[in-house]
Amino acid sequence: MAKYEIMLVVRGDIEQSAADKVANELKAVLKTEVKENNYEGLQTLAYEINKVKQAYRYVFNFETTDNTAISEFRRFANINKNVLRHLIINLEKDYGYKATINPKKVARNEKKGEIFKVRQAEAARRAAERQAAYEAARAEREVNKKA
Template sequence: MKKYEVMFIVRANLEQEAIKAEIANVNTIFANNDSKVLECKEWGLRELAYEIEHARKGYYVWMLVEATPLAVSEFNRIAGYNENIIRHIVVADGK
């Protein structure tokens, strides 16, 4: 399995419990696909560089995961249609 850096931005207008639930959902996506979340850092509420879907702020989350290509594909698929995740990116860790 390869290591990947995963970054996603959750809508800022959600309750704190809903934000935690979105983070837990992402953890579950990787766990259900034989992958591990090695590190998870919540960067918190930050101003966006530009407006995304009428939002000026977002809740940033960064993860380091050891994942299969299937898990990364599944995360991209689910994050793409999840209305609470306004942006996401997955980058292979080059270390």
């Protein structure tokens, strides 16, 4: 069974009972038991969506093997005018370029690390040469002062 998380953003200009009804109708479309149901309340949006400044947010966690239920949910969410946005995340999916072990990224980061070490060693060598030149010039000035 695949684990999913859905975030639902419902218009804030309707009453909370109507927003709860919309969320419950969409949960019923899933035809599975919702393991975790978080109501995050009425929140002010960062930007207007369809001229709406506030929205109710819901988060559902559930497990299912039925992909048609997910597509039905997506279809109903797109049809319902009270749903401003929805996001469906498969929690078990490894999202390619965001994967924790991506061979291209690992190789690139190792190469960057090696380049950094070489540059750091070169900078340390140059700093040591400058310090030695400074010490030699200082010693020479002191010899010239005494003479």
